[in-house]
Structures are given as C-alpha cells and as structure tokens.
Amino acid sequence: MTPPIEIDLISDTSTRPSPAMLAAMVKARVGDEQRDEDPTVLELNARVADLLGMESALFLPSGTMCNQIAFLVHCRPGDEIIAAANAHVFGSEGAGASALAGAQFRTLPTANGVFQAAEVEAAIRAPRHRSPRSRVVSVEQTANRGGGSVWPTATLGEVAALARAHGLAAHMDGARLPNAAVASGEPMSAHTRGFDSAWIDLSKGLGCPVGAVLAGSSGFMEEALFWKHRLGGAMRQAGFIAAAGLYALEHNLQRLAEDHDNARLFAGLVDGAGGVAVFPAEVATNILFLDLTHCQLDAGTVASRLREHGIRFGVEGARRMRVVTHLDVSAEQVRRAAQAFTRIVGGG
Numbered sequence: 097m098t099p100p101i102e103i104d105l106i107s108d109t110s111t112r113p114s115p116a117m118l119a120a121m122v123k124a125r126v127g128d129e130q131r132d133e134d135p136t137v138l139e140l141n142a143r144v145a146d147l148l149g150m151e152s153a154l155f156l157p158s159g160t161m162c163n164q165i166a167f168l169v170h171c172r173p174g175d176e177i178i179a180a181a182n183a184h185v186f187g188s189e190g191a192g193a194s195a196l197a198g199a200q201f202r203t204l205p206t207a208n209g210v211f212q213a214a215e216v217e218a219a220i221r222a223p224r225h226r227s228p229r230s231r232v233v234s235v236e237q238t239a240n241r242g243g244g245s246v247w248p249t250a251t252l253g254e255v256a257a258l259a260r261a262h263g264l265a266a267h268m269d270g271a272r273l274p275n276a277a278v279a280s281g282e283p284m285s286a287h288t289r290g291f292d293s294a295w296i297d298l299s300k301g302l303g304c305p306v307g308a309v310l311a312g313s314s315g316f317m318e319e320a321l322f323w324k325h326r327l328g329g330a331m332r333q334a335g336f337i338a339a340a341g342l343y344a345l346e347h348n349l350q351r352l353a354e355d356h357d358n359a360r361l362f363a364g365l366v367d368g369a370g371g372v373a374v375f376p377a378e379v380a381t382n383i384l385f386l387d388l389t390h391c392q393l394d395a396g397t398v399a400s401r402l403r404e405h406g407i408r409f410g411v412e413g414a415r416r417m418r419v420v421t422h423l424d425v426s427a428e429q430v431r432r433a434a435q436a437f438t439r440i441v442g443g444g
C-alpha cells in the first residue's frame with residue numbers, strides 16, 4: 097500500500113486553504129458576480145488593478161482563461177504570438193490560442209524562458225500579405241519551465257516598448273508574478289509597466305483554492321468581459337472565492353520569500369548527489385528542476401521510491417524531475433524530502 101502524500105512538491109497548486117483563509121471566505125459579502133453585484137469580487141478586482149498598475153481587472157476561474165481571453169482580445173485569426181518555446185501558453189493550454197483565437201505561435205528558443213527585445217525584433221514579420229501578422233509578445237513571469245527564473249524589470253520594459261513601437265500588444269502570463277515581485281523586491285506594477293494585459297494566479301503560491309485575475313486598460317476589459325461571458329467564465333456568488341484572494345494578497349504575498357528560501361535549501365542539499373544536477377544553478381524562486389542524466393535511476397523509478405515515503409515530486413521526462421515549494425511545505429519537510437531523495441539516488 098502506498099502511503100498518503102505527506103510532502104507534496106509536485107506544484108504550488110497543491111496547497112489547501114488554511115483555517116484563517118476559510119474563515120475569511122465564509123464571512124464574505126456576496127452578490128451576483130455576473131451582474132457586477134458581488135462586492136467582494138469588485139474589491140478584489142480593484143485591488144489587483146491597483147497592484148498591477150492597470151486601469152481595470154477581472155476575476156476569472158483560472159489562469160488559462162486569463163491567457164486565452166487576452167489572446168482572443170488581442171488577436172484575429174491568422175495572427176502570430178511571439179513567446180518562449182517553453183511557454184505555458186504554447187505547450188500547456190491545449191493549443192487554446194490556435195483552437196480559440198485562431199492565432200499561431202512564433203517561438204523563441206531560450207535557456208531559462210527569458211528572451212531579449214532584440215530577439216523579439218528579429219522575430220517580428222515584415223508586413224507582407226503572404227506573412228502572418230505579428231500581433232502579440234507574450235512573456236511568462238516567472239518562467240515556469242525556465243526553472244522559475246525572474247525576468248529583470250529592465251528587460252520587461254524593453255520588450256514592452258519594442259512591442260508598442262511595432263504595433264504589437266504586450267501580454268504577461270503572471271501566474272507567478274507575485275513570486276517575481278518578492279524575489280526582485282520590486283512591486284508587481286514595476287514588472288507590468290508598459291504591458292497591455294497581465295494577470296496573477298491566486299491558486300499558485302498565494303494558496304487559494306481557485307481563481308486568477310486578469311488586468312488591462314478599460315478598453316481591453318470591455319472586450320475581455322465579452323469573452324468571459326462567451327466562454328462561460330461569468331460566475332454568481334463568486335465572492336466566497338474572491339475573499340480567499342483578498343486574504344492571500346494580505347497574508348500570503350510577502351511569505352513567498354520562505355518558499356524561495358526552501359527551494360534554495362533543497363537545491364543545496366541535493367545538488368551533485370548521485371550525479372544529479374540542479375537547474376537553475378542559482379535557484380531564483382520556488383521552482384527547480386533535477387537533471388538525472390548522470391544518475392543510475394530514471395525519474396519514474398525515483399518518483400515511485402519517493403512515493404513510498406509519502407513524498408511526491410513532478411516527473412517531467414525520463415531523466416527530469418521538478419520540485420516546487422509552497423506554503424504547505426515547511427523547511428523541515430523540505431529537509432526530509434532532500435534526505436529521502438539523496439538516499440534513493442545513492443548520494444548519501
């Protein structure tokens with residue numbers, strides 16, 4: 097019998113609402129969200145618009161819906177989105193941009209999910225009737241498959257300015273923008289400056305059970321609202337879940353630094369053990385990858401041995417695992433996970 101999962105490092109989505117968060121949810125004032133009558137949702141939208149330095153914001157069920165609505169607003173069929181080859185919008189959203197907005201991707205190879213304005217410039221198509229129309233530049237802060245790396249705000253500003261100069265929209269998948277803000281010490285609005293649309297996930301490091309908030313100009317939001325209804329994203333007494341978001345922005349934002357510390361702690365304990373290499377070499381936030389190329393065991397075997405100890409990591413490939421820290425794993429649990437892992441791979 098496999099024991100229950102006690103230390104879950106598969107993703108920062110595996111958090112459960114804390115008793116205090118649940119208490120805030122139960123107390124929420126609610127109304128019909130679809131009629132703009134839910135005061136808690138309206139408060140959350142205003143709070144996120146303010147944090148992201150945008151005119152307006154919109155509560156949605158998921159981050160994926162935020163990305164898809166943004167592309168639906170920015171693109172017409174046949175348009176092209178420039179994004180990193182390892183971007184979530186390209187590889188992990190069921191090809192939504194092409195299936196829904198009719199857009200295609202032009203992907204940029206990157207080491208860590210971060211690209212430069214000059215690379216975008218080289219990828220923008222010359223306006224010709226036989227070419228796709230370059231329409232959006234999409235960045236991911238932090239870059240998930242880039243090992244949780246943080247885009248410097250200067251690079252983000254250059255990319256946004258270049259997009260504007262060429263008549264493209266700049267979009268930020270900010271699933272972990274809160275992590276980037278805490279890691280860099282610069283507010284979220286410093287990261288989104290110059291962007292046409294950006295969003296944050298409530299259900300990742302912030303620890304909420306559900307939800308994401310998409311922000312942009314009021315003109316963008318008029319169109320986004322239309323798509324929210326069309327896709328079935330409009331809700332009713334959604335204030336109960338928006339209350340979790342407000343609670344999280346108040347209590348769970350600054351503490352993300354602990355998750356970053358725990359990820360660094362883990363990396364320090366396992367790097368080199370049994371031939372395992374940690375990527376990135378300098379862990380930036382709460383995500384890291386384990387390269388098992390030079391290890392005797394493959395990722396699937398290591399994962400099932402870990403499961404026997406009630407520990408779960410992500411399996412990303414035959415020789416690649418992912419570890420994500422979050423508010424439901426303590427430093428002590430991270431130490432235990434590292435110890436179990438090094439023992440399994442024969443490093444100690």
Ligand SMILES: *Cc1c(COP(=O)(O)O)cnc(C)c1O
Nearest residue numbers: 158159160184236240269271297
């Ligand atoms: C999780 C994630 C998403 C999608 O968010 P959901 O709320 O799970 O739909 C998008 N982009 C990145 C980088 C993510 O990590």
